[in-house]
Amino acid sequence: MSDLHTWVGLLLGWVLYAMFLTGTVSYFKDELSQWMRPELPVQSGVPDQAQVAQRVADELVALVPGSPQWSLRLPDARNNSVYAFWRTAGAAPGQRGFGEGNFDPATGQTVSSRATLGGDFFYRFHFQFHYMPVVWGRWIAGIAAMFMLVAIVSGVITHKKIFVDFFTFRWGKGQRSWLDAHNALSVFGLPFHAMITYTGLVTLMALYMPWGQQAGIKTAAERQQFNAELSAFIQPGKPSGEKAPLASIEDMVRHAQERWGRDGVGRVTATHPGDAAARVAVARGDGGRVSMSPQYLEFEGTTGKLLAVHEGVGPAAETRGVLYALHLGRFSDSVTRWLYFLVSLAGTAMVGTGLVMWTVKRRQKLPDPARPHVGFHVVERLNIASIAGLSVAMAAFLWANRLLPESLADRANWEIHSFFIVWTLTLLHGVLRPAKKAWVEQLWLAAALLALLPVLNAATTQRPLWRSLAEGDWVFIGMDLMCWALAALHAVLAVRTLRHQPKTRPARKPARESVNKPAGGAVLREG
């Protein structure tokens, strides 16, 4: 069982580490998106959702006439732009059949801001990666999550003395400290790690386990009934071909506001807008509701008449809604959100310490520590690039957001390319330098990039820290302070790694003896 835990953990550990870390920062993806679009004004309060919906709907009618369907996400306390997604009319086979954009709630126009994917990049990367078909990425993520679930369960079985371990911590004892840290981090966050891994699988379960659906749901009507349990998507019927403008979207959203509160509306979806057969769905937002199950009002598009109220789904669908919501944490207020972030960061550290422990443990068993075998080298180098290197690459992504010229063609994608170029460079660096030096250098580089990010922000935008403080702009204040906190964390890790003296011991001594011997200094890795 212990071997199962080790091998399952290591095999997909690197993938899991990247998923965990990018997923962790995704709890602040909306704030990150705001920071990455510094041209958009500070949002002092949530604008009236009904007016915003009308404004953006008018813009969409002009921008994508004849679109069979569009959907827009209204601004809330954390969002100062409106994200819209639409299908394009009469797209030829092989052509992109859809489009998306961000709109300014104040004007309804496309946001006049630098092109960026914003925090959505880390969010999407976290479950589907990049540079590969989305479905492949999601399968890899699912396999990694399944391995994680097995690693968690087998981990609990392996550590029989789990609560004793939790209260045991031995500083500065090399492998023993790593194991203690790994155990403490794992046990502390155990309910969260188990929850987040399982619910992660649930978010994409239709992809991973389609068999029940294939066996049980066969007709179009059944499929429609099934989908209605999962999302506020209204099935577009056939267009009548008769032109008719949409009724007031503002009134429809007002209706929903009376039901769910002024800021309680999440999305507005229209099918066949401009046609006499148009339908509009106004769906409830995720805030303050621990379920993602759909709640929506369905209106006749041309008259604005309320056709149906959907506010309940079956027990299994509601369970799924809760599991989904637990994973995304969108229901949470800012305190809960910070807790999510911190426990998730502990989860990242759990995967990280587990990965490092593999090399620490094996180094002591090497016949000649000066010349380890190839497999050991590979794991060691991949650890450097996937742990320290990822920090560097993520910081570089934010630097690219501030440094790439606004006129650059395909700018949003170049931000992403920068992330991967830098990440590849950290792998090269990790391969070329001695392991310990590579760790220290990359950790220092990450610390420097993070520490200087607020300086870069002050130099390149109109929103330096002193102004953010004066204006009470908590998104930008929080971002600057968070960068410094993370820079400090990386600096501490760099110093500890540098000071660490790997303990050398003759080969073929029983492992147990050395485990109990005090090692000088501490930890991060033996180099």
Place this chain on the structure above:
Amino acid sequence: MTSVAGRVRSVGPLVSRIAAALFGGYALAALASVAVLALPMSTPQAVLTGEMASFLVYAAAVIWVFAVRSALRAWAGLLVVAAPLLLAAWSVW
């Protein structure tokens, strides 16, 4: 030749267990997700219940495969659970 046979004998059970865990476990989970449809509940609810439960079945199957004493027992255990599930799934497929 003997060394090849010896190697198969030593690595074989492990490979067999890994296959049982990866593919046997998935097959069992998939089977369970379909078998749920035989329960007296509406089809959409049963489909969702099956999908949600399948990952727990998968995890449990993998743990089982590596916890028991031999690869043979691992496979036997999977088959014993699969048999009634197959019957239930048969009725709805």
